[in-house]
Amino acid sequence: MSKANPLQSAVSIASCKLTRSILRRTGRGGTSIPGEIAMKLCPGITETVSDGMEIVVVTGTNGKTTTCNMIRHALISSGRECLLNNSGANLLRGITADLIDNATWTGRSKAHYAVLECDEGALKQVVPLVHPKAVVVTNLFSDQVDRYGSVQNTLKEIRTGIETDPKTILVLNADEPLSASLALGVPNRVIWYGLEESVGVQGNVDLSDAGVCPKCGAEYEYDYHIYAHLGGFRCTSCGYCRVTPQVRVTSIDRIAASGSTVHMITGKKEHEVQIALPAVYNVYNAAAAIGAAGALRIPVQEAIDSLSTVQSAFGRMETFDLDGLRLQMILVKNTAGCNQAFSYLTGLDEDYTAVLCLNNQTGDGHDISWINDTDYEKLCRDPHLKKLFVCGECADELSGRLTKAGAGDDMQQIVRDYNELLPLLKAEGRPVFALPNYTSMMEFRKVLSQATGKHEFWE
Ligand SMILES: [Zn+2]
Structure with a gap:
């Protein structure tokens, strides 16, 4: 897997670690310079330092950071060591620098697991280099339109990233029609998560980002709404519709400032789940994290238990x-x-x-x-x-x-x-x-x- 020659990669790693420590000591954390230097000195460095790791990449418009945090917490609570790129740098250079930080001076990874938050546009560069076990897509909404043109372009960018690795497991939001359409036309295994009609919540409905049926171009109808364009969508023209997810939230029993209590079905088993973060969108993030934990073969009960003690991420x-x-x-x-x-x-x-x-x-x-x-x-x-x-x-x-x-x-x-x-x-x-x-x-x-x-x- 690793293509870099040992001397090149050693120089690259040393330069990255040293530049980073100097920048941090002078109070300038969170820059992309160390990763940039490392990749210039050794273009194969990202693959070298991630070789042998089990990696989950999380992308999407909203909820990336919190979902990453939940997956990492599930790994750490069950005694596994895990790297998280929590410095806010979610482009390839920043991710590379974090992976180098996690490597020894000879390029061997220390923590076996990594949870990497990745910008939607950077996915196509990151996935072919880190060979993730799973890619989680939280959702797609219009955001930062001047950077990507439109939410449809963002969807295309993500698809390009996914298509570079047919072996990566996709963890997709069944209720969000744009990112759900990523499962079409690719051979990847999919773990779906979503909220059932029985949760009985409805926030602001706004279908401006829903898009149209990717199979026939008709507009969707909804059997129920959760919020925005998320819910039980279906195409009445060709029959394409929301998939019944493997991770299903069937009821939301309590939502308070301190957190939520929900019921979730994974496979055939029903669980009561305490989520230590409030609000419905964090129920989605929690369900995504359970899906990712499944892709990493963490026992589901361990992942569920960890949600009761998860802390909020930066901001x-x-x-x-x-x-x-x-x-x-x-x-x-x-x-x-x-x-x-x-x-x-x-x-x-x-x-x-x-x-x-x-x-x-x-x-x-x-x-x-x-x-x-x-x-x-x-x-x-x-x-x-x-x-x-x-x-x-x-x-x-x-x-x-x-x-x-x-x-x-x-x-x-x-x-x-x-x-x-x-x-x-x-x-x-x-x-x-x-x-x-x-x-x-x-x-x-x-x-x-x-x-x-x-x-x-x-x-
Ligand atoms: Zn259709």
């Missing part, structure tokens, strides 16, 4: 303690994710303060037009919402959108500096939900980390 429902005040941070970067976060907030039975932050930098995909399609009206109607703080470079645009949604001047306040925000939140004295997009999360999180003593991710 995904991460909890901070602000002098006794609870602040939960939920990364939102598109309409679907944001609507889901609102469903979660408005479903809780407690008064809260909300912080909405919006930037439009490269890491955010530049385009903020998604706020126009997002259901801020739902948030503003919630009687438990007592105060809104609006932050980030695009605070004015966001504030305008909130005014349209019904948030008056007494309800919302623009704050330009995160350092000034913290005392305001404390003065309000209620639990806080912060909903930033990517780069605003990095900025807000830095201020929060300094105030609460949490570390940056590379420390």
